[in-house]
Amino acid sequence: MPELPEVETIRRQLDPVLRNASIIDADAHWSDKFTPALEAVGSSIVEVRRRGKYLVFELDDGEELIAHLGMTGAFHVTPKASTEPPACNDYGTHVRAVWELDDGRCLVFRDTRRFGLLRVVVAGDYRDIPTLHAMGPEPLSDEFSGRTLHRAIAGRSRAIKTQLLSQRPVSGVGNIYADEALFLSGIDPRARRLGRARCDRLAEQIKIVLQTGIDNGGTTLRDYVDADGERGRNQQDLVAYGRGGEPCVRCSTPLRSIVLDARTTTFCAQCQRR
């Protein structure tokens, strides 16, 4: 559920407090989705960046620690205090990795459902992380526009929402913000062909809903909390996602919920055109 705005919110909190921190020890859950955490030991964090929904911890040895939050992933930094070397069990439930820093603080990764992922790679080499490797442009950059969206979906026959969730036409959009952007641009999520004009509208609304999400500190529906343990506020601004059966804010027709590619999809059959 963390999508671009949630990951960006966390990044903005982690970057200033983790710069120049040295990782002197680590512990990880046994799953090979999390054991790569140990490979970061001995390096210092240069900067915390983001690409789509992935956090990228740039290390000083030419490598990057990559983290995907899956559905329930969360990061936080403990205050100085430390007593013993870190162990996952010491920091509460569902801790999947702990990195001990040289000043006594710890970076802690929790992930209840274990849909998250940690990797250490040579900087920029994402061949082992297919979605990151083939990731489309950053939605809030000039690299993404109606023109690039139109070109990216040309010749493909899958529903537009499915294509958005694939991260290829654009990065960082998940189920919540896809439903919101499609609603606001008046496009049926099942539409399979979009002309340039509709791509322009959709690209514009994607930028707006993601920026609004960042400004609101993310959307909290269930598990999401930022690095300070705070919930987001963007759920108050949602007009489509999770509102099946409620009246459309534009035309009052009850919003319809369907399952598209195994994901709940809510839209207005009146306002959104195929």
Added chain:
DNA sequence: CCAGCAGCCTGAAAGC
């Protein structure tokens, strides 16, 4: 290469 879909996970909520 592409479309479609099962499987991975756990806890909350709904159903019986």
Added chain:
DNA sequence: TGCTTTCAGGCTGCTG
């Protein structure tokens, strides 16, 4: 009340 079933969903990897 307590047990069982359903649901949530990003991404991987398999199949046709």
